[in-house]
Amino acid sequence: MPRPPPHHPVSPGRRRFLVGLGGLLLATGLGLRPGLVDANLDPSRLRQSMQRRYGQGGLAVLEEWFALLDRLRGADLQTRLREVNAFFNRRVRWVDDIDNWGAEDHWATPLETMGQGQGDCEDYSIAKYVTLKQLGVPGQQLRMIYVRARIGRSQITQAHMVLGYYETPGAEPLILDNLVPSITPASQRTDLDPLFSFNSQGLWAGGSEQSRADPLARLSRWRSVIERMREQGFI
């Protein structure tokens, strides 16, 4: 069941921050400079991560994903959007975080999502976001949008997240949603009510130059996912 991300106290992160600060201090003292992070996809590392965490089943999905990337390379934008949306909507079963991860709100990386074969709304959005970026869609045209969703014709609303494609910054976006199989312009989604949007712009750009052990990354949920993706071999 999607719900707005609750506000978490920062104390566990603070501790990690301090540990990281200590490490950084040590590294600075020793005159080390962290190496630059490779900004490209690293298939072998991804396979290793998947193999280690989810075994053959996960690996099979990953190979399908690689095949999808290969297939869509050079395809037109509409095809890419449609195929990516369909791939994750098909492959990933919707499930609440609490059942999937044992935590109220867990933001999973695409690898985790594919490996589990299930996820909730933000996991779909993140996976689609990463895949489209991988297929060459510019990052600034993709935004993850917090929306209020009305279920059916009832007045019941729920917190939900979708991925929006903006052709230009001021344009009306196309919505990639796991509740609806097709991609539709935002104006036709009267069941959704946008609240706020974000993407990795700035984070990603800065991210490639920053230390892998940047303690700031652990502070925000979004940046934490980005950091984990980097570890698993995305980006």
Add this chain to the structure above:
Amino acid sequence: MSLIKQLWLTIVVLLLLAFGGSLFIGVSTSRHYIEQEVQIKNADNANALALSMSQLDKDPVTIGLLMAAQFDTGHYRLIELRDPAGEIIDRREGSERVEDVPSWFVDLVRFEVPPGRAVIQDGWRQYGTLALQSQHSFAYQSLWQSTLALLGWFALAGAISLLLAAWIVRTIRRPLKAVVQQARDIGDRRFTTSEEPRTRELKEVVQAMNQLSGSVRDMLGRESERLDQLRRRLQHDAVTGVLNREAFLGQLRNGLESSGRQASGTLALVRLARLGEISEQLGHADTDALLKSLADSLDQLGKVRGDGVAGRLGGGDFALLLPGNLDPATVGRDITQRLQLLKQDESRVSLGLPSALIAYSQGDRASALMASLDGALATAENRGDLAQLVAEGPERLPLFTSHAEWRRALEDAMQTGVYLGRFPVLDGQGRLLHLECPSRLRLKGEWRNAGVFMPWISRLELDAALDMAVARATLKEIARHGKPLGINLSPASVRNARFVLDLRALMHSQREAAAKLWLEVPESMVIHDLESFRSLCRELQPFGCRLGLEHVGREFRRISDLQDLGLAYLKIDASLVRGVDASPEQQTILRGMATLCHSIGILAIAEGVDSLQESELLYELGMDGVTGPGVRQHDRPGG
């Protein structure tokens, strides 16, 4: 570079590294931390503002108000809103004021914090991008303050560390200096020992050097002991241990011929009468013991009285030579006292111990003196068991009759000036080592040599005054012609701390001349008062003068005690030198002495050399120099 300098350099470099390093790390860590905090604040505030703006009407007044409210109540440098096309919708900017911080410091640390960015939604569309930068000039100030505090602390800690280091270096330096001094001494063949320092490495070095010094000392001790045994066999009576007839008469002749202080004094003869009967009654061994105790008693008296020498002339006849003791009556009383004791101690037989005395002075003939004494002794023997006679010497008019007259005359003479005799001491190549300068004083219109006035100098305790006058005259002479001169000091002067200080001051005022001065004291000095001699050496050696002993013979075995004094030379007594060409034993002894002296860097000089042949032989035996009646300087350049 010296070890101490290297130590200091290391300490300073280490301190700079430690303090500079921690300063650098401290500042860069704080800088990094501040940057991160500001970055988080930028990002979070941008998102929070964008989030609330997304929920509101996009009326320019509302948007402007919201931005103004955020900007005015918060701590921002810049809040900027641009539409999706990049055009500025609204912008609030504060000045970047950095107070109380030097600009070079700001340039040095210069925070690089990217602005926080967030997009404002207007429904599905993007309304604009918000960029937000927090005010961080305060951070420069706090970083500057903490840098100053760190610097202050480092200065304090550095000062304390340096003080500590200085203390440590000093504790190393002191024993190190001692070690270096000892090594230098050993280089000069002065085998000194020194206290072991606490530092382990230095301790090991000192232990090794002490061991070396110790073994050299042992070697010296053994060798000189061996030589002394040889000498004793040659010169001493086997039964009583005092000098034998030849050695004693040789000593007497040397005294009479010398122009020094031994040239006058008292000669005594003591006889153990009826030796045959005593031997029959007591047996051989007890008789020998009796003879020995008589000899010991006389020898002891000789030592008490100064440079006295006892000898056994044969049978029960003993002789005692007391140079410098002018009054036979006083000496006679001492002798009678001792003989009485001996007689009382011997209860088995009644001892006859007659004695005779005579005053001698320079120029007397030994044979004549002995003949007079023999006659007097024969007379005394007839008079009683402890009878004593003072024999009349050759007719001699005393120069002065009373103490007061002597004192005035001597003081006047010293005032007038000291005449210095000159006897060359030559080395193997005939070069001049130095000129021996026995002093002469003008008394009653004539220059008199030491044999005449020396006993009176001692008796009136004018030694220090005379030696001082001689030293002054000698230094003046050296300054005039530049030749090295040697003088002797009397033991009484050396014992006089005041004299040593005066002499030191004198030499200090004439350093150049002092370096060419050779100072010697009689051998007996080092037996009676080694400490005074040691302090003399300590005080005077820094001036480069050479210190030595004269008339060395009987106490040569003490050389192992002297090896650390830095003696320059030993003058070997004429009694060992005279007749060396005829005596293989003497040659052995002299060769051994020369070798031992050389092993510890001391020159060996032979005294009383009578002829050119003798001096040739002595050089062959290893002597470094010769002096005596047979040694004349031919016009060769002085050394």
